[in-house]
Amino acid sequence: MSKIKPRGKVPKKAAIDEIIEIKTLIRHPMHSGRMKDKDGKNIPKRIINKFLVKFNGKQVFGMDLEPSISTNPYIAFPFKAKVSGTFDFEWTDDNGEKYTMSRKMDVS
Amino acid sequence: MKQQKMKIISRRNVLFLMGSVASSALFTKFAMAKPNLALQRIKEISKSKVEEVDLFLDVPEIAENGNQVKVSFDIDSPMTKDDFVRTVYLLADGNPAPNVAKFSFTTDMGACSATTRMRLSKTQNVYLLAEYNNGKFAMTKSKVKVTIGGCGG
Numbered sequence: 001m002s003k004i005k006p007r008g009k010v011p012k013k014a015a016i017d018e019i020i021e022i023k024t025l026i027r028h029p030m031h032s033g034r035m036k037d038k039d040g041k042n043i044p045k046r047i048i049n050k051f052l053v054k055f056n057g058k059q060v061f062g063m064d065l066e067p068s069i070s071t072n073p074y075i076a077f078p079f080k081a082k083v084s085g086t087f088d089f090e091w092t093d094d095n096g097e098k099y100t101m102s103r104k105m106d107v108s
Numbered sequence: 109m110k111q112q113k114m115k116i117i118s119r120r121n122v123l124f125l126m127g128s129v130a131s132s133a134l135f136t137k138f139a140m141a142k143p144n145l146a147l148q149r150i151k152e153i154s155k156s157k158v159e160e161v162d163l164f165l166d167v168p169e170i171a172e173n174g175n176q177v178k179v180s181f182d183i184d185s186p187m188t189k190d191d192f193v194r195t196v197y198l199l200a201d202g203n204p205a206p207n208v209a210k211f212s213f214t215t216d217m218g219a220c221s222a223t224t225r226m227r228l229s230k231t232q233n234v235y236l237l238a239e240y241n242n243g244k245f246a247m248t249k250s251k252v253k254v255t256i257g258g259c260g261g
Binding site for chain 1: 175177203207208209212216223224258
């Protein structure tokens with residue numbers, strides 16, 4: 001299986017009160033538990049079930065994912081820039097693993 | 109008078125009546141379960157206090173590949189402490205499970221919108237249910253035609 005790799009796009013600079021768009025994508029198979037492999041065996045369910053975004057330690061956005069979300073889940077959402085800080089993204093896998101990523105943003 | 113009538117009903121009739129009630133209940137359950145999974149879920153979440161309004165839900169009219177269907181929504185809200193959208197649910201009535209995603213919003217976001225990609229197993233309705241901070245619910249739906257289903261069935 002290819003490596004699970006989170007990616008994200010946050011503007012490096014933003015103006016005060018500007019609404020920016022944050023785009024994230026994580027490479028993940030999102031096995032719904034209904035797909036079959038080449039030998040006709042069921043692939044067990046394994047998805048990213050939770051996505052959390054913190055800004056300077058405070059939760060700003062969350063999403064619960066279900067098997068109906070596509071492979072390599074793409075999530076985009078807005079954010080209102082007020083102060084400079086760091087975004088912490090966290091994806092939770094069904095097997096308990098967590099994938100994290102941080103991005104900095106300057107607000108002037 | 110009423111008591112006399114009750115006595116007339118024989119044991120056989122009672123059994124027959126019970127059987128028919130049970131089977132009709134079973135049939136309605138069967139008839140309801142399939143098409144209304146998403147609506148049932150919406151009722152469960154909102155406790156039927158839901159208003160059907162025109163929220164902006166952007167899904168393609170025709171999706172050639174049900175594996176990757178882009179969904180985005182934009183709900184008009186000032187996103188201040190007194191008036192904001194707390195949770196947005198995305199549901200679909202033709203997939204094996206009605207739930208697709210649940211988004212938790214905060215006032216820090218300044219706007220209530222998001223984009224993601226979902227799977228659609230066949231032509232069906234996609235529902236968007238928004239919960240406001242004052243406990244009100246609003247929903248909208250949109251039909252998507254799917255050429256190739258995407259649930260790996």
